[in-house]
Amino acid sequence: MLRYLGGRLVQAVVIVAIVATITFALIHLAPGDPFSAVMDNPNVNERVRATLRAQYGLDRPLPEQFVRYVGQLARGELGWSFSHDRPVREVLASALPNTLLLMAIALAGSFALGILIALVQVARRGSATDHALSAISLFFFSMPDFWLAILSLLAFTYWLPLFPVGGAVDPVMHDYMGFGARIADRLRHLLLPALTLTVLAAPGVARYQRAALLDVLPADYIRTARLKGLTEREILRRHALRNALLPIISLLGLSFPALLTGAFFIEKIFAWPGMGLAVVNAIGTRDYPLVVGGVILGSIMVTVGSLLADLLYAWADPRLRAR
Amino acid sequence: MPGQTQDFALANPARPRESPLALAVRRLLRGRSSRVAIIVLGLIVLIGLLAPFIAPYDPSAQPDIVALKDLAPSLAHPFGTDPYSRDVLSRVIYGARLSLLIGVLATIVSLTLGVAYGAIAGYAGGWVDAVMMRLLDAFLSIPRLLLLIGVLVAWPRLSIGALVLFLGFTGWFGLSRIVRGQVLALKHAEFVMAARALGASRRRILLRHLLPNLVSPIVVAATLGVAHVIVLEAGLSYLGIGVPQPQASWGNIIQDGADQVATLWWMSLFPGLFMVLTVMTLNILGEALRDAYERRS
Amino acid sequence: MTAPLLSIHDLRTWFYTEGGVARAVDGVSFDIGAGETVGIVGESGCGKSVTALSILRLIQPPGRIETGSRIEFEGREIVTLGDEEIRDIRGNRISMIFQEPMSALNPVFRVGDQVAEVARVHAGMSKKEAWDRAVEMLALTGIPDAETRARQYPHQLSGGMRQRVLIAMALMMKPALVIADEPTTALDVTIQAQILDLLVDLQKKIGTSILMITHDLGVIAETTSRVIVMYAGEVVEQADVDELFAKPHHPYTEGLMHSMPHIGHDQERLNVIPGTVPSPTDWPHGCRFRDRCPYSWELCEREHPPLYEVGGAHVSRCHLAIEPERRNHPHPPLVVQEGVAAA
Numbered sequence: 001m002l003r004y005l006g007g008r009l010v011q012a013v014v015i016v017a018i019v020a021t022i023t024f025a026l027i028h029l030a031p032g033d034p035f036s037a038v039m040d041n042p043n044v045n046e047r048v049r050a051t052l053r054a055q056y057g058l059d060r061p062l063p064e065q066f067v068r069y070v071g072q073l074a075r076g077e078l079g080w081s082f083s084h085d086r087p088v089r090e091v092l093a094s095a096l097p098n099t100l101l102l103m104a105i106a107l108a109g110s111f112a113l114g115i116l117i118a119l120v121q122v123a124r125r126g127s128a129t130d131h132a133l134s135a136i137s138l139f140f141f142s143m144p145d146f147w148l149a150i151l152s153l154l155a156f157t158y159w160l161p162l163f164p165v166g167g168a169v170d171p172v173m174h175d176y177m178g179f180g181a182r183i184a185d186r187l188r189h190l191l192l193p194a195l196t197l198t199v200l201a202a203p204g205v206a207r208y209q210r211a212a213l214l215d216v217l218p219a220d221y222i223r224t225a226r227l228k229g230l231t232e233r234e235i236l237r238r239h240a241l242r243n244a245l246l247p248i249i250s251l252l253g254l255s256f257p258a259l260l261t262g263a264f265f266i267e268k269i270f271a272w273p274g275m276g277l278a279v280v281n282a283i284g285t286r287d288y289p290l291v292v293g294g295v296i297l298g299s300i301m302v303t304v305g306s307l308l309a310d311l312l313y314a315w316a317d318p319r320l321r322a323r
Numbered sequence: 324m325p326g327q328t329q330d331f332a333l334a335n336p337a338r339p340r341e342s343p344l345a346l347a348v349r350r351l352l353r354g355r356s357s358r359v360a361i362i363v364l365g366l367i368v369l370i371g372l373l374a375p376f377i378a379p380y381d382p383s384a385q386p387d388i389v390a391l392k393d394l395a396p397s398l399a400h401p402f403g404t405d406p407y408s409r410d411v412l413s414r415v416i417y418g419a420r421l422s423l424l425i426g427v428l429a430t431i432v433s434l435t436l437g438v439a440y441g442a443i444a445g446y447a448g449g450w451v452d453a454v455m456m457r458l459l460d461a462f463l464s465i466p467r468l469l470l471l472i473g474v475l476v477a478w479p480r481l482s483i484g485a486l487v488l489f490l491g492f493t494g495w496f497g498l499s500r501i502v503r504g505q506v507l508a509l510k511h512a513e514f515v516m517a518a519r520a521l522g523a524s525r526r527r528i529l530l531r532h533l534l535p536n537l538v539s540p541i542v543v544a545a546t547l548g549v550a551h552v553i554v555l556e557a558g559l560s561y562l563g564i565g566v567p568q569p570q571a572s573w574g575n576i577i578q579d580g581a582d583q584v585a586t587l588w589w590m591s592l593f594p595g596l597f598m599v600l601t602v603m604t605l606n607i608l609g610e611a612l613r614d615a616y617e618r619r620s
Numbered sequence: 621m622t623a624p625l626l627s628i629h630d631l632r633t634w635f636y637t638e639g640g641v642a643r644a645v646d647g648v649s650f651d652i653g654a655g656e657t658v659g660i661v662g663e664s665g666c667g668k669s670v671t672a673l674s675i676l677r678l679i680q681p682p683g684r685i686e687t688g689s690r691i692e693f694e695g696r697e698i699v700t701l702g703d704e705e706i707r708d709i710r711g712n713r714i715s716m717i718f719q720e721p722m723s724a725l726n727p728v729f730r731v732g733d734q735v736a737e738v739a740r741v742h743a744g745m746s747k748k749e750a751w752d753r754a755v756e757m758l759a760l761t762g763i764p765d766a767e768t769r770a771r772q773y774p775h776q777l778s779g780g781m782r783q784r785v786l787i788a789m790a791l792m793m794k795p796a797l798v799i800a801d802e803p804t805t806a807l808d809v810t811i812q813a814q815i816l817d818l819l820v821d822l823q824k825k826i827g828t829s830i831l832m833i834t835h836d837l838g839v840i841a842e843t844t845s846r847v848i849v850m851y852a853g854e855v856v857e858q859a860d861v862d863e864l865f866a867k868p869h870h871p872y873t874e875g876l877m878h879s880m881p882h883i884g885h886d887q888e889r890l891n892v893i894p895g896t897v898p899s900p901t902d903w904p905h906g907c908r909f910r911d912r913c914p915y916s917w918e919l920c921e922r923e924h925p926p927l928y929e930v931g932g933a934h935v936s937r938c939h940l941a942i943e944p945e946r947r948n949h950p951h952p953p954l955v956v957q958e959g960v961a962a963a
Contacts, residue, residue, distance in 0.1 A: 011460070018461035023473055142602035144554045146561050147577070147595040150584055158585045220723040226678060228738050228789070229710035242728050257466035264468065265558065283476055283562055295473040299465045306464070318728055318773045 008310060012303045019299045020073050023292050024066055078296065079289030083282060088293035091278055096297070098168060099274030102194055102266065103259050107252075109198035110259075114205025115241075115248070121206070122213045123236055133206075141203035146265040152196045153269055163192045166271030193270040200262050201255060208251050212244035219243075246317055253309025256302045347539065347615035357611045364604040367597070371420035378413035382571045385409055396589050403589040405579050414571035415594050421572045423601070425487055425556050426549040432491025433548055434541060437498030442533070444499070445506025452503075463496050468558060475564040483566060486559075490552050498544045505536050539616040546609035550602045557598055573598050624651035625796055625829055626675070626693050632686040633667075633674045640901035644670040644683070646853035652797065657823060657830040659844035659861070661837060661876070665897045667853040668833045672799045675831075676714060677706045694796065712742040715790035719802035721782035725774035731785050732758070732770025738792040757788035760825075762818055780811035787818065794826050801833045816842055837880055841865065846933075849873050852897060852908035855927065859934040869936035871913045895955035907939070914950040915940060 072079070078088035117137065121130045140148070157165045164170065168189050169182075177185055216222065217240060225239045264276030271277065279294035281287075351357045370377065391408035394400055402411035444455040462470075470493050475481060481489075553573075559565030560574025561581070568575060573594035580590025633645040645667040652658050660668045674685055677698060691698040694713065698706065718724050725734060735757060736750035745753065751770070759766040761784040774782060783803065790798050800819065804812035820843055823830055832844055840847055840861065847864045849857040849872065857870040868874045875893040895912040898904055907925050910916040919939050928941035940947055 011457075014457065015461045015464045018458065019465055022461075022465075022470075138603055138606060139599065142550070142606055143599050144557050144574075144595070144602075146558055147591070147598065150577070150581075150591045151595070154585060154588060154591070220718065220720050221726040223678070223718070224724045224734075224786070224789075225726070227676065227710055227716050229707040229712055229741055230737075231707060239726050239729075243726065246728075261466050261468040261558075265561075268562075279472065280562060283472060283564060286476065288476060291476045292473060295465070295469045298469045302466060303464045319775050 004314065005311065008307050012307055015303050016296075016300055017070075019296060020070065021066075023295060024069050073296070078293035081282070081287050081290040081293075083285040083287040083290065084278075088290050091290060092275055092293055092297055095273060095275045095278045098272060099260075099263055099267065099276060101190070102197060102263050102272065102274060103256075105190070105194040106197035106201055106259060106263070107255070109194070110201035110205050110255075111248070111252070113198065113202040115209050115245075117202070117206040118209035118213055119236065119241070121210050122217070122240075123233065125214070137203040137206050140199060141207065143200070145200055145262045146269060148200055149193075149196050149266050149269040152192060152199075156192055164189055166269075168273050189272075193266045193272050196270075197259070197262050197266050200266075201259055204255065204258070205248070205251065209244060209248055212247045213240055216240045216244045246313065249309060249313040249316055252312065253306035256305035256309075260298055260302060347612055350615040351608070351611050354611055356607055360604040360607040360611075363600060364608065367419055367601050367604075368423060370416055371423045374416045374420040378416045380410040380413040382409060382413045382417040383569050393583075393587060402593045403587075405576070405587070405590055406583075407579075411576065411590060411593060414576050415573070415597055417571040418573045418576060418594060419597060419601075421483075421566065421570060422553050422556060422574075422598075423549075425483065425490065425566070425572070426552040428487045429490035429494065429552045429556075430545050430548040432488060433494035434498065434545055435495075436491065437495035437544070438502050438537065438541070440495065441499035441502025441504075442506055445503040445510065448507075448510070456503075459496055459499060467493050468555065471555070471559060472562070472564065475559065480567060481564075483570070486556070486565065490555065494548055494552065498540065498548075501540045501544070502537060505540070506533060509533060509536070539612075543609055543613045543616065546605055546612060550605035550609065553598065553602060553605075557594075623695070625654045625656075626652040626691070626831075628671075628675070629690040629692070631671065631674055631689040631691065633670050633679055633683060633689070634686055635683040635900075637682055637901075642900040643853055643903060644900050645674060646903065648850070648853070648855050650848050650855060650858065652829050652831060654796070655823075655827055655829055656846065657820075657832060657844045659832040659834065659840040659847045660850055661834055661840050661847060662850035663835055663897065665900070666850040667900075668850050669801055671850070672716065672801050672831065672833055675799065676710055676716060677701070708742075711738050711790075711795075712793045713795050714797045714799065715793075715795045716799040716801065717783070717786050717790050717803045719805045721779055721786055721806065724786055725782060727774055730771055730773060731777065735770070735785060735789045735792060738789055742793050753792065754788070757792055758785065760791075760822070761785075761788045762814075763788075779807055780814065783807060783811075783815055784818065787815075787822070791822060791826060791828070795828055797829045797831065798823075799831045799833065802835070803832075804839065805834070805836070812839075819843065837876060849876070852903055853900060854908065854937065855935075856909070856937040857935065858927075863931075863934055867931075867934075869930050869934065869940070870909075870938045871915055871940070872909050873936075875912075894953050907937075911955040912953045914953055915946050916954065917943075917946060919943075 076089060078092065080086075081088045081091050084091045117133055121133050124130050153165070156162050166189075168186065170177075170185050170189075174182060174185055213236070222235060222239055225235045230238070260276075263274065264280060266272065267274045267276035268280045275294055275297065279291055282290035282294070352361075385407045388408050391404055392406055394404040396403045400410050400412065402415055405411055405414070440455065440459075444452045444459075447455075471489060474489055475486075478485065556565050556572060557574030557577070560572050561578045563578060566572040566575050576594040577591050580587040584591055628651070629649050631645055631648045632643065635642040635644055648667070648671055650658070660671065662668050670679070670683075673679055674689075675691055675693075675698065677685070679685055685699055689699055693709070696705075698709070701709075725731065732751055732754050735754035736745075736747070739745045739750040739753050740747070743750075755766050755770050758770055763769050763781060763784050769777065769781070774785075777785065787803075798819075803819070804815050807815060816839060819830065819832075822828075830843070832839065834840060844861050847857075847859060847861050848855055849864075849870060851872050857864070857868070857873050859867075859869075864873065865877070868877055872893070875891075878891045879893060881890060893912055898908060898911070904911070905924070906922055907913070907916065907920040910920040913920070917939075923939070925937045925939050925941075927935040927937050928939075930936050930941050
C-alpha cells in the first residue's frame with residue numbers, strides 16, 4: 001500500500017511539473033509579451049516592474065527564465081497579480097476556500113442525488129419512471145454549465161426572488177448581523193450556487209451509477225442472493241450497490257475537472273468570491289500571472305483529488321487491500 | 324461471458340456477414356430515441372447549412388441602434404433583438420452554422436491527433452510508450468477549459484481557424500488511450516503471429532487490422548466530441564475568449580446579453596435551447612452507437 | 621405410499637425471443653421423494669438447468685412458466701405462489717448450488733457474513749447467532765479452521781473451498797430439497813470427488829433430498845438412486861440407477877453410455893453420438909431424437925412417442941418399446957445419411 005502511495009505521489013509531482021512547463025511554454029510562445037501590458041504601461045508603479053523583472057528575469061535568456069520560474073513554483077511563488085496589486089498566491093489563497101466549499105457541497109450532493117436516482121431507475125427498470133428520469137438526466141447533462149447557472153439565477157432571484165443575487169455575504173448588512181444571522185446569511189448566499197452546481201453534476205453520476213448497477217445485476221452472486229430468498233430491494237441495496245459503488249469511486253476522481261470548471265462558471269454568474277471568479281475576472285483584465293496561477297492551482301487540485309480517489313478505491317476494494 | 328448467468332443460450336438468427344459499423348447502425352436505427360435524435364440533429368444541421376437562405380435578417384446588420392435595440396420577441400423578430408439592434412433569430416441561425424462547423428472541424432483535428440498519438444505509442448512500445456503515456460496523464464490532469472483559458476488569454480485576437488486548432492489540440496487525450504489499447508492488443512494477438520509466420524510484415528498486418536477495429540471508438544468519440552466542443556466553445560465565447568465579435572456563435576449571443584441577463588432574457592434562452600437540443604441529440608446518438616458496438620462483443 | 625416431496629407435472633418453460641419461441645422445457649414431469657437423491661442427466665441445451673430454475677421460480681423474462689405447469693412442493697403449488705411466499709422457500713426449504721463457485725460469492729463481503737445472511741433472512745437470527753451457526757456449517761462442510769476462514773473474502777479461498785461455502789450456505793436452514801446444478805464441473809478432478817462425497821455425507825446427516833443435475837454419468841453413478849434422462853426439453857428415460865446402467869432403453873441413453881471412455885478398454889476412437897441437439901425454437905415433429913437415432917423408422921417421424929413403461933418403474937420415450945425387434949437392425953442415423961453437418 002505504502003509503495004503504491006509513494007508511486008502515485010511521485011507521479012503527481014511529475015504531472016504538476018509538466019503542467020508548469022506547458023504553461024511556461026505557452027506564456028512565451030504567445031505573440032507579444034504577456035507582461036507588456038504592465039511593463040510598457042507608464043502608470044504602473046516602478047516597484048511592480050522591478051519585482052516582475054526580478055521574479056521572472058524578464059531580461060534574461062529563456063532557459064534562465066525557465067529555471068527561475070521553476071524555482072519560484074517550487075517555493076509556491078506564483079507571481080504578481082496586476083489587477084489585485086497583490087501576489088497571485090495571496091489572491092488565490094483567500095479565494096480557494098470558497099471554491100472548495102462550493103465543490104465539496106456539490107460533490108457530496110451530486111453523488112447522493114445521482115446514486116439515489118440510479119437506484120430508483122434500476123429498481124423500476126423499463127418503467128415510465130425509468131424513461132422519464134433518463135430523459136431528464138440527459139437534458140441536464142447536455143446543458144452548458146453557464147446556461148443552467150443563468151437560468152437558475154433568473155428563476156430564483158429575479159422571477160421568484162427567493163435568494164440574493166450574488167456574492168457570499170450581504171455586502172452591506174453582514175457585519176452588523178449577530179452570529180446566527182450571519183450564518184443564515186452565508187447559507188442563503190451559498191445555497192443557490194451550490195444547488196446549481198449539484199444539479200449540473202448529478203446527471204453524470206446518475207447515468208454512470210445506473211450503468212454500473214445494470215452491469216452488476218446479471219452477475220452470479222446476485223443470483224445467489226436471490227436464491228437465499230432476499231427481496232429484490234434488499235438485493236439491490238445490499239449486494240448490487242456495494243459492488244456498483246466501486247466504479248463510482250473512480251468516478252469521484254474523474255469528476256473533479258468537470259466540477260472545477262463548473263465552479264468557474266457558477267462563481268462568475270453568482271459572483272461567488274472563489275478561485276473561479278478571480279480567474280475569470282483576470283481574463284477580462286488580461287492579468288496573465290493570475291490566470292496562469294489559477295490554471296496551475298486548478299491542475300494541482302485535480303491531481304490531488306484524483307490521487308485521493310485512487311487511494312479510496314484501493315481501500316474500498318477488498319481484492320486490492322491485500323497488496 | 325464468465326461470471327454471468329445465462330439462463331438460456333440461444334443462437335442468433337443467421338444473417339449474411341455484416342460489417343460492425345453496418346450492424347451498429349442497424350441496431351441504432353431500431354431505437355425510437357435514436358430516430359428522433361437523428362431527425363432533430365438533421366434539422367439543426369440543415370438550418371446551419373442553409374443559414375444564408377433562411378435567416379430573415381443579416382446577422383451583423385445593426386439597422387437602428389436606438390429604436391430597434393433590446394426588443395422583446397415579436398412577430399417581426401421572433402427571438403427579439405440585441406443591444407446592437409441585431410436580430411437574434413438570424414444570429415442564432417448563423418450561430419448554428421458556426422458552432423457546428425467549429426465542432427466538426429475541431430473534432431477532426433482531435434481525432435487525427437488522437438489516433439496518431441495512440442498508434443505511435445502503442446506501436447513503439449517500451450520507454451517511448453511509457454513516456455508518451457506519462458505525458459498524456461499530465462495533459463489529462465489539466466481540465467480542458469483551464470488549459471484553453473490559459474492558452475487563449477495569451478492570444479488576444481484569435482481567428483476562428485486558430486480557435487479550432489486550439490480546441491482540437493486539447494481534445495484528443497481520451498481517444499489516444501483507446502487507440503493505443505487497440506494497437507497493443509493487436510500487437511500481441513495470435514493471428515498476427517500466424518500471419519507473420521506466413522510472411523506478412525508486421526506493419527502491414529497492423530494497418531490492415533487496426534483501422535477496422537478503430538472505426539467504432541472513433542465514431543463514438545467523434546459524435547460525443549462534437550458535443551463537447553460545442554459546449555466548450557460556447558463557454559469560451561461567453562467568457563469573451565472564444566469566437567471573436569461580431570461573429571455570431573451561441574455563446575457570443577449569450578455573452579452579449581450577459582450584462583442585462585434579466586431584462587434581455589431572450590438572449591440567454593434561445594441560443595441555450597438550441598445548444599441543449601444539439602448536444603442532447605449528439606449525446607443520444609453517440610451513446611446509442613457505443614451501446615450498439617458493445618453489445619456486439 | 622407417502623406423498624412425494626416435490627411433484628412436477630407437465631412443466632413447460634418457454635422463452636419468447638427475437639428468434640422465436642424457445643421451448644426449453646416442454647412437458648417435463650417427475651417426482652422426488654423425501655430423502656431421495658435423483659439425478660437429471662443430459663447434454664447442454666436439453667433443459668435440465670431451466671427445469672431447476674423453474675422449480676425455484678427464477679425464470680426471468682423473456683422466459684415464462686406456461687400455464688398448465690404444476691410444481692407441487694410440500695403440498696403447495698409453487699407456480700402460482702406469491703412473491704413473498706416463494707422467497708420464503710428459497711434458501712429455506714429448497715436451496716440450490718451452482719457450478720461456478722468462483723463467481724457465485726459476492727466479492728466485497730466476508731464469506732461468513734454471506735453464509736450467515738441466510739439465517740438472518742429466514743430465521744430472524746441476530747448477527748452473532750447467525751455468524752456462529754454459519755461457522756458451524758462451514759466446519760461441517762469440511763473447511764479447516766472455519767472461524768478464520770469465515771472472516772476471509774472469497775478471493776482468498778480456493779475453488780473447492782468456495783464450493784464448500786456455497787454448500788454450507790445451501791444447508792444453513794436444513795432444507796428439504798437441495799438442487800445441485802453441475803456442482804463439480806468447474807472444479808479439479810481430485811476436488812470433484814471430495815465435493816461429491818461431502819454432498820452424499822451431508823445428505824445422510826441432514827436428511828435432505830438432492831436433485832443432482834449433471835452431464836456426467838460418473839457423478840450419476842456415484843451419488844444418485846434414481847435417474848432422469850433429458851433430451852430436447854423432455855424426459856426421455858427414467859429408471860433406478862442400477863437398472864439404467866444395466867439396461868438402458870432409450871437410444872440416447874445408450875449413446876451416452878457408450879461415449880464414456882473406459883479405462884482398460886482399448887479404444888481407437890471415442891464413440892460419439894452424431895449430429896447435434898436441434899434448435900429449441902424448432903423442435904422436430906415426432907420423436908426429437910430420430911435424426912441421430914440408429915434405430916428410427918417412419919413411425920418415429922409420424923408420432924411423438926409417449927413415455928412407455930418398459931419394466932417396473934422404468935419408463936422410456938421410445939417407440940422401440942412397441943417394436944423391440946428393430947433394435948437388431950441398426951442403420952446409420954439420418955443425420956449422417958443426409959450429410960447434415962454438425963453445426
